[in-house]
Amino acid sequence: MQVIDSIEGLRKARKAITGRVGVVPTMGALHEGHLTLARQARADNDTVIATIFVNPTQFAPNEDFNAYPRDLAHDLSMLETLGVDVVFTPTPALMYPPNFQTFVKVDQVTQGLEGDLRPNHFRGVATVVSKLFNLTQPDVAYFGQKDAQQVVVIRRMVADLNFPLEVAVIPTVREADGLAMSSRNVYLTPEQRAAAGVIYRALVAAAQAYDEGERTPANLRAVARNVLKTEAQAEIEYVAVNDPSTLIGVHEPAEQPLLLSMAVQIGRPRLLDNCLLPWSLNNREGLTATLGV
Numbered sequence: 001m002q003v004i005d006s007i008e009g010l011r012k013a014r015k016a017i018t019g020r021v022g023v024v025p026t027m028g029a030l031h032e033g034h035l036t037l038a039r040q041a042r043a044d045n046d047t048v049i050a051t052i053f054v055n056p057t058q059f060a061p062n063e064d065f066n067a068y069p070r071d072l073a074h075d076l077s078m079l080e081t082l083g084v085d086v087v088f089t090p091t092p093a094l095m096y097p098p099n100f101q102t103f104v105k106v107d108q109v110t111q112g113l114e115g116d117l118r119p120n121h122f123r124g125v126a127t128v129v130s131k132l133f134n135l136t137q138p139d140v141a142y143f144g145q146k147d148a149q150q151v152v153v154i155r156r157m158v159a160d161l162n163f164p165l166e167v168a169v170i171p172t173v174r175e176a177d178g179l180a181m182s183s184r185n186v187y188l189t190p191e192q193r194a195a196a197g198v199i200y201r202a203l204v205a206a207a208q209a210y211d212e213g214e215r216t217p218a219n220l221r222a223v224a225r226n227v228l229k230t231e232a233q234a235e236i237e238y239v240a241v242n243d244p245s246t247l248i249g250v251h252e253p254a255e256q257p258l259l260l261s262m263a264v265q266i267g268r269p270r271l272l273d274n275c276l277l278p279w280s281l282n283n284r285e286g287l288t289a290t291l292g293v
Contacts, residue, residue, distance in 0.1 A: 019046030023138035029069035029183035033173040058124030155292030169287035192267040202227035215253040217241035237263040
């Protein structure tokens with residue numbers, strides 16, 4: 001496995017690669033969710049490139065950039081075990097050199113949900129991902145369902161800027177109690193970790209209501225919120241029902257697929273989760289066909 005920390009080194013390595021290339025962009029602190037993306041990339045492609053970069057431009061001043069968990073040696077060991085061929089580990093100074101002034105802004109699908117609460121977050125995401133796509137030149141890029149709005153933003157950017165690649169969406173990987181795996185879960189105390197299982201229960205309850213015929217978005221949101229309210233430590237930031245392609249809020253009963261999203265703070269971390277309705281769409285084929293472009 002090649003570990004490369006320079007643009008020149010990555011370009012040289014990429015030039016020597018032939019066949020189908022998959023890329024797995026990460027911010028490190030790898031967990032089973034990331035590893036699932038890497039395994040899928042390994043199964044689908046001749047060469048797998050992973051990137052590890054904690055991107056400062058997607059963090060707001062009051063967020064946890066400096067404290068974000070980092071363990072490069074452990075990350076590299078896990079990626080090597082999975083057969084990843086190349087890992088790109090740039091620094092912020094390399095990705096954003098002095099006088100850097102070009103950013104990528106995606107409009108409509110960055111509005112609402114996380115876009116309302118984290119100004120410039122998706123500008124930072126779109127910018128760094130576009131740079132990583134330019135550097136790695138993949139045939140397929142792998143992202144997880146847990147960050148559904150990010151998936152929609154990236155797929156919109158790929159379509160609008162004519163990147164010659166496919167964005168594959170891999171279902172959320174969960175703990176035994178359903179909690180979505182996240183690097184920020186390490187911030188949870190044991191008591192908070194036990195409480196966090198309520199998020200998955202809220203998704204399941206809303207999905208069951210949908211499967212039983214409920215189609216009114218306000219009622220689906222209410223089902224999820226009522227479950228969340230059973231946990232005193234859960235501070236609800238939002239529960240939303242949106243069109244999974246455009247991310248426009250849905251307010252009238254509809255038979256189309258829906259994206260149910262929520263953000264809940266338990267202790268220190270904000271925990272994000274979502275599911276497609278009907279629940280049967282929460283697989284690679286359903287997600288890739290439904291989320292975004």
